[in-house]
Amino acid sequence: MTAAIAIAMRTDKQEVSPLAIFANGQTIYSDGEKCDWAYRVAFGAVSLYRVLACGRRQIVSFHLAGEWFGIEQGRRRQFTAEAIGPTGILCANLAADQCSALLPAVLDALWSAREHQLVISRQSSHERVAAFLLEISERTQDKRRFDLPMPRADIADYLGLTIESVSRAITRLKCSNAIRLVGPRGVEILDRDRLRSFCD
């Protein structure tokens, strides 16, 4: 957490502090820090990741507008949280008595984590990318036409692939007319069923 933001948050003792704004690539919290706060994305996106001993980075989850992250009561941070593009974050104090509000968010996170396990352990590169596009689609406003908040490198580190494999898979989905690209970030789903059929 950068100093400026930490001060901004500490000035507000309410349950939910005002918006804290992070620039692209800025760290919200780091692996190993104490867990004092839970967070919610107001706008933009956040990635949770760890850099492994071998130097590779694994992103375990993305969090889009409206979604909670960083609920890890009574522990040290398991991962680093980083803003993807300009991102607004709402902060909530991690008091024990709020568990009734936090439990659903944690159950959601567990649900997502396990669905993601299915994707990254057994699926081919095309299946992973197709599943990823559908996943993002379901979590954004316009489910047909949306912009990926993150670069290919982040998608690759999330899906356990290389940038090249992600690119090739996207190209193939494009050539099959399941999707259309609007620049590198814009995605339009032309045939959701066909896209789904790529998910095995």
Add this chain to the structure above:
Amino acid sequence: MTAAIAIAMRTDKQEVSPLAIFANGQTIYSDGEKCDWAYRVAFGAVSLYRVLACGRRQIVSFHLAGEWFGIEQGRRRQFTAEAIGPTGILCANLAADQCSALLPAVLDALWSAREHQLVISRQSSHERVAAFLLEISERTQDKRRFDLPMPRADIADYLGLTIESVSRAITRLKCSNAIRLVGPRGVEILDRDRLRSFCD
């Protein structure tokens, strides 16, 4: 859930019912069922899995003695839970007011799920198997010498590998003198540091 067990559980309206015993391979609950209960392993082991459209089975977690599973309040079961070997299960009613007790268990599950994500997305077969042995070791009584409750097929479906790859990795760990096998199920960790060094 088999009829016999369901009756045994329904007769007890307490928070924790007496032990229900399951045979090897018996289903505790199935994908899609209502979530009325949370469970705790008394003895034996449990796997949570789903069979994908392509016919492959993915195990998302193992649960050993003392561990909670099946906390999925207000949803349908995301996975099927199955006993590995003779297994005793304690059942708890999933009342909303117990969230203070359940939250830590869910946070644990989320923690484990994400650590597992790191293993299955980026690691080689040897790294996965080494990490798996260390993980099981940390969760059993005798951390140096223990028996794997599950067959190779389950390990493979958990690590996103084939039986053959698991077998080859184990053979390699054995030949490097990091571990010793006592029959196919028994494992003795001879050199924990070396085993850890395989985890990259």
Add this chain to the structure above:
DNA sequence: CGAAATCTTGAACAACCTCAATCGGCGTGG
């Protein structure tokens, strides 16, 4: 407009999977 970053594409290689045979323990029955 130009430079840097991001994305795409290509070719050779390595890792894992598939298919297949073999080994080993264990229970049954001759």
Add this chain to the structure above:
DNA sequence: CCACGCCGATTGAGGTTGTTCAAGATTTCG
């Protein structure tokens, strides 16, 4: 008691998929 069959685990050979390394294309931004 031993032979047989079964099931799980191991080992081997060849094919597929994704990675690596490298070059080129596109986008972004000062």
